[in-house]
Amino acid sequence: MKQTLKILVVDDNEVDRMAVRDALTKAGVQMELFEVSNGNDAFSALSTTAYDCVFFDYRLPDQHGLTFIQQLRSSKIKVPSVVLTAQEDEQITVQLIKAGTTDYLSKSKISPEMLVQVLRSAIRIYWAETQAALVNQQLRESHEQLIRKNQELERQQQQIQMQNFKLLEVSQLKSHFLATMSHELRTPMNAIIGFSQILFRSKFGQLTHQQADMVERILNNGKHLLMLVNEVLDFSKLEAGRLDLKAEIFDISKVINLAVSEMRSLADAKNLSLLVQTDLQNTLVFNDPVRIKQILINLLSNAIKFTESGEIWVEVKELSASRVTIVVRDTGIGIAPRDFKRIFEAFRQVDQTITRKYPGTGLGLAIIDSLVRMMGGKIFLDSKLGSGSMFKIELPRQIRLFTEAADAPDVQLDGDDIFSSAKNPHHSSSKTR
Template sequence: MALLVVVIISLALIGSIAFISMSRVNNLALKNVNVLGECAINDSTSALENLGAQIIGQKAKDVARQCEIYIKSHPGMTVADLQASAEFQEIAVQPVGETGYTALTDYETLACRFHKSPKLVDLDLHTLAQKLPGFWGVMEPTKGGKISFGYYDWEDPDGSIRNKYMYITPINAKTADGIGMHVAATTYIDEFLNPIVEIEDRINSVTEATRDSMDEQANYMQKIFIGSIFGILFTAFLIASLLSRIITKPIIGLAKSSDAIGRGELEQKVVVNTEDEIGELADSFNTMAIKLKNSYEDLEQKVSERTRELAIANKQLQEASQAKSEFLANMSHELRTPLNSIIGFSEILQEKTFGDLNERQKRYVSNIHTSGKHLLGLINDILDLSKVEAGKIELNYEEFPLKEMLSECQTLVNTMASKKNISLGFKVADGLSTINADPTKFKQIMYNFLSNAIKFTPDGGTVNVAAKPENGMVQVSVKDTGIGIAKGHQDMIFEEFYQVDSSYSKQYKGTGLGLPLTKKLVELHGGEIWVESEPEKGSTFSFSMPLRAEKELIEAPAVEEEKVSIKEEGRPTILVVEDEKQASELLALYLEEAGYQVVCAFDGVEAIEKAKELKPSIITLDIILPKKEGLDVLRELKSLPETKDIPVIIISIVENNELGLSLGAADYLIKPIDKKELIRKLGDFGFATKVKEKPVNILVVDDNPKDIELMTSILEPEGFGVIKAYGGKEGIDLAIEKQPNAIILDLLMPKVSGFEVVHRLKKHPKGKDIPIFIYTAKDLNEEEKQSLNDNVISIMQKGKYSKEDLLKDIKRVRKLK
């Protein structure tokens, strides 16, 4: 009996140990399953929430930049004008993800100005403060144009409450009626968490099923255990041994495997070689581990896909930025071409080349010239900025005296400073003599600093420049007594198009491009730029750059002195190669006024032919030409024995000085050109700069003597010599013999018509360069106009053109005055 008691006690003890171990394993396994599932869900939720917030914030900034550019490019538009603009509506209200959108609000009154729902436009958002306190908590801090972001609960039309994320950023521009706005981008957070919700459901389902299975198995084992106690009374030691082998060892293995799974080792399997309940429990563990592993891999895949989508979106943003820079560079070139004519012709009018101007005309021409120069400066800034961003700008390093360079910069701004009675001071530390840098870019940096300092300094103030060496660098500071800059704006003034306050843009004209360009030019030299300022006390703008450039100095190749050929009659002949007719006409005006004989070529092939035929004293060459590129023309001219000694000056919008000079160009000028600089360059080659001009003769060809007499009465009082021809054949003969400066031609003539006259003269070497004006009573059809357009200067209708119109048309060609 004692032995049975001992056996029963032993069995009870062993059973209790087994039961406690099994319960512990069960609880531990359930705990680890729950912890693993919650960790996986929480980590993934946090990752996707952060990714979603970044996407929403970036969208708000992108829309703010687009709105800023539109408002600045339409400075006269009010909020009402913008609300009426469908184009601006598309910019202001854009989708964010699948369910979100952007909206614009007034950051002073916090009233909604643009929204996808028309009924919310002009809604005062203060009215939502009590109903939606979370929304108001994100919106209220933005008053005054500040940035805010955060999560809030939003009530949908069906009454359900869903969580949203909103990012609010200001637009750095105000409307014409002084309204400042910011962009609010918002969307539902669960849009980014849908993958997590699906996986959470699956994990909870697996966990719940596992928990039920384990509870069921535990209950079943408890019943087996109680029944076994009574049955084992007859075979105590055998049952105790079997229980130790069948229950204890598998449960210990199950516990170890459960711990491994809890640590995230989802490949771990429970190895139990039994077909009883423990084996089934082990199978349940293995099934659970497989499902958890699959769910975790699925979650990782979805996170990876979202990460890849963000990477693609980031790449697209970079490509868009690159495309913007290239677009700006190309558009700037296109804009500089017509500006060349605007500035050049306005200069000619100011010089009274075609007669005196009254005071109003002088004022208007001066306004045209000044505005053209201002626009050219803006376009040059845009071009330089876009070239820096696109990585296409190169620095031409030279060693130059710093003191002399600063003196040149002072000369550039002296007039600007004297108008405001501002005192300029320059101080260079002893021992600081020369610097290796790009002199043109250095001068541009200094000019931007100095012009800004003068612009924002009141009348009677001071601007001081100081330069000193600092650890192998040169440090230059420009200190003014101007209006100063608040600390919160000091980092932002180096951003493109940014201005401290929109009211400044009205009082102090500017585009916000000067400082960003200056910063990029300084950084391109390997330096840095910074500002120290205090409102109402002034600012100190400083930059530093290496005294000795690390790059190898780029020097322009030496150009041998060219031989100069002078025509016997003393008028040097210049071949102008330019495909733009206005630019060609402008150059011809410059050169003929200076006493040169000018011949024009409008493509590369024609340029080479005329150079070989005429052997001009000098050639001006554009780079961008039809039929044959300018650089190819230069190569061929320098390879031909009859043209290799003719000096070639490249005049082009394209900045490629090094290549042009290396191919043999005598000099390189960038459009728009300065007339005085061009004439000075020609003087450097030894040309006579002014000779007595020959009288201007015009051949009038018409079969009607009355029309010829009328034309003579108009032309002779204006100082023109008139050659008369009363038929087409006579006109051709006189044109070849007399070589007039221009021809006025009727089309309706017997025997040889005006069309035939044009055709024959343009094929004759001595007649092809004579300008022809058509003056006819014939109504031309499109085919006839097309046949004449490339061969005549203009087509004038008899009876419709006044004397003034006629003279204006004639005088606009070169030197017909």
């Protein structure tokens, strides 16, 4: 031991104190040795001075050694302690160790070697216990912090859950409101469109050019507003899970051509070429023709809206006997890669400002995405700014209706089904402009 140790010896027998002092000196321990003869003086010394170790007699004149150790513990005085016993008594030893004594040594075995060994052992055990106690204290504090943090997290989770419930309630109210208002708005809009169409009939009198132009504007704006209202209604139904597909067997090429013909006037107004190409071995599918037409009209509407010059192509072809694909390409302004996912979000538009050049609800692509997923299909986007966009939709030839009755017939449209030669005995490939 190279450092100087402060050692306290507590014993009423001067000979025993001398034996300890001589043994430590012969062992070469660098120390400051202090001696007292009773427990009260020892307690006073330990209360004011920090010692590296204390040797004390088991039987002090004023108190029992066990009482002395308990007094130190109750006063929270911590020091390595070695009790010196006149006789070896295992029971006494166990009691002292339990009370907090670091080690013990029989006075009959005091020697330089033994005393140094016990001294080193006592100091090491004391510091090991001190470090362990420190670690345990840190663990307890960490555990308490974790408990407090968990309680705070639970409180925050409860708040978030309450907020989610409120948001869910608001969302349900919003969906109900949108559905109700959409129904309420459709009635007067249908009346406006109907009366506008009636005004064009010759039996109600010939309109002047200016009157006809104004009525046509009313009719076109009424149709546009009705389309926006229908989008909101469809979205509210999709969001509430109340929109069902009404599937039937139909000729998909006819539905495609019908949708294109409805949108051709808008393309012609912007001097855009609108091309259609159908390449199907079998044009019959089992799907919802109204929703297929809606998907295509929304895609064509976007293509026409965002294309100032050039062409728009619609291509329908087979991927396999059980899947078909519909592709709509344009030469419009294109879409930046960072916006690919965002444009399929509800109410999301690339330009969100009120002064944006291209108006709309921002629901068209969100509705398309939801309908395609309901049909068990996939939608793909390929676009480049300034070069145009391509939307490709892959659909099963026969969709599955999860709400259909268990005994509904299973319609087969691929292979040797009954429709494979009824209407399309030959390969169908057409291109119209």
